[in-house]
Amino acid sequence: MQMSFSPLVKQTANAVVNVYAEKLVESRSPLADDPFLQQFFGQRMPNRSEKQSSLGSGVIVGADGIVVTNNHVIEGADDIKVALADGREFESKVVLKDDRLDLAVLKIEGTAPFQTIPLGDSDSVEVGDLVLAIGNPFGVGQTVTSGIVSALARNQVTPGSDFGFFIQTDAAINPGNSGGGLIDMKGELIGINTAIFSRGGGSNGVGFAIPANLVKVFIESAKGGTGSFVRPFIGASFEPVTSEVADALGLDRARGALVSSVIEGGPAEKAGIRPGEVVTAVNGIPVEHPDALGYRLTTVGIGKDARLSVADNGKVRDVVLRLERAPETAPRDERLIEGRTPFAGAVVGNLSPPLADELRMPATSEGVVITAVNRGSPAARVGFAPKDIILAVNGVPIDKTETLVKATADDPAFWRVEILRDGQRIRQFFR
Template sequence: MGGKNGPVGARSALGYAKTLTILALGAVLLAGSLPAAAQSQRITPQSREQISLSFAPVVRQTTPAVVNIYTKKRVREQAALSPLLNDPFFRQFFGDRLPQGQTRERVQNSLGSGVILRPDGLIVTNFHVIKDADEISVVLSDRREFDAKVLRSDERVDLAVLKIDAGREQLPTLPLADSDQLQVGDLVLAIGNPFGVGQTVTQGIVSALARTNAGITDYNFFIQTDAAINPGNSGGALVTMDGRLAGINTAIYSRSGGSIGIGFAIPANMVRTVLSDDAARNGKIVRAWFGGSGQPVTPEVAASLGLPRPAGVLIAEVHPDSPAAQAGIRSGDVITAINGNEVPDPEALRFRIATLPIGETATFTVMRRGQPITTAAKLIAPPETPKREATVLKGQQPLAGATVANLSPALVEELGIPGPSRGVILLDIAARSPAARVGFQQGDVLQQVNNTPIASVTDAVAALGRGQSWRISIKRGDEVLTDTFSQR
């Protein structure tokens, strides 16, 4: 299976990709090559002459805006004096007293692709292309090279915005398409630098839309294409036949690390959100907050609710101060669409909210007791209420060494965790601390101590500071775990 950085095993079989170049011929109908009546609709080739048409015009139009990205990362590693010193037989006698080799610095090089979206040198690429890089270089299609700096990044959607300084020159750009207008079967081109061979173009179709089970980022909602995408294509362009950016090529499904015709791209409508100066705060992207969570509608759930088909999100919890509450949405409702776009599952719900700007009014289509209703609410930024009050727990008690904080919508969004936005979360566990030794983990949510509900950091400190035995309940993922600890 391929992962973000190549073949890694059986979990997701997803290999991060980069863009491509093979000048392709095929069944495409380019504007200007057909009568005006045919240019406004999608049609299949009708003759041998139409099949012989070339992609060259759209390639000439779009490739100057696709760039190569080279990064350098300096890492320090320690060389052992002898392989024998790593042998467990010798270490059982000498342990940490064995001599160590000298620490040396090594430079890791990697490459990817990017897309110029503004003429002043604003470039979008994948976050994983530039992650932890000490130096970033951008090479234009005319081979000019520039140093780049990171303006903002969003690891949760695997996107980053770079800036190069080309002086007063207006660089070529790609306009953003409305990715919601794509249809399965549309022709697309993938442009990038696979395996470092140079700028390459490959051709394919949109194989699927709204892929939400890819397991690539926190916001799973991808365009799938069979256009060949390989390592080095990450951050490159998926282009429509009218020369617009449909998405940023991000990953492949592969058992060998190479393309087998299943590639994934982040939709242009998500790319648009990282470009918004209004959404960027301290170099990070702040997304709109909905305030409701739920589960997919299974066939069994659909039958019990009298729904015609299993689609939508069955709402389980609504934050009382959220836009969802303002819209009148409540537990038991099924959200089926936002602004007219279908919402088949919770991943799609999160994507639709994430691509809407803060301050916009969203319209929700809801099924309630088998009847459709429409409601609306103004989206807001997730509030940090209550304040997190991060505190290191101390003393003779089982959670000593854990850093806890009050959950809030802002902290839940920052951490990218599912579930409720209220309670007390374990932000960090110090190594070799009592909390680490007894098995507490980062991300656990403290529920009760000695049958007392824990709603705040103040509650936690007070409850843990009393007595010499503690019955503690925590929520870990979908499970609630309870154990009893005694002071020794």
């Protein structure tokens, strides 16, 4: 009797592809500071353009050529090619991408149908399950590694991600495996390989994959043609449950999401959720931490109801939370500030839950916020940065972008500016 993964590999490997991304970047000439050449070109020395390439993996999940990969594989790319296991190459276009989830959906520009891998139920995955990781590590060609599911609901894995909820595996994952598939023994996709955890950049038996249930929601959003992935608006903020909080609230262990604040009139308040309570489960599935809560609610989907188990003073009750889009309580009215002002070159907008979510700011944030700063502009030179909230200019309180434009229309000899940065008030003075 021979034990082999070969039948499973033959069933799935052709649906795992290589993703080649190229982007054109300009680099400053090393001769730019040469005084002799500056006599001919002045200060505007021509820059050199060069191509940068990156290599990753992807998984075909639609017979029409829909491919799922990591956003960091194709980020900033001008040209994306997909190479199949049989050697064929196709141009592809980006349908949807999201850097906070590190997911991207591509569409192969070729003749369908293509071989696919069915999406499995990642909620049914258990620690100890056998898995295969298929990808293209180091660009050497398609490679299959095997292992087990080492842990579930891992967070704090990738910096800057929207929330952390990863499947951990000891199947060898190396650079180039990003975007490849984590396959179960039924030949179903249970995750998209996204990260490794090692100091040297190679596999040390600790790899992470984005669960397939989140991938499903992302693909459905791509098919909807909205151009962006919309997260449900909860109208509350959460913190991890410490052992001290668990003891104070009569919980048997430190797990769940502690409600730290609730927005008036938001979905959480309408559901009866109050600050100081702990969300312990969503639709009967335990919640380990705030990131897990975000994952569970996102996979339920906008427009649906989620049943939350809420603990308070040793008692647990169920509430129904309606998952909605974040309301734009104030028109964002984004404007580029121009003229003789320290804000020249800054793009500003009126804060509301959708804009706060895009900037990864608390949903309760209000006022006028800087959303972008043009490089080399006066705003950049004085140190303004995205997510700075402008509180006052020359003693005038700033409540909306229109007020800011009026306040910066004059050209005083002296500027007094007050901003809020990361919860800290900062006063600045300019001549």
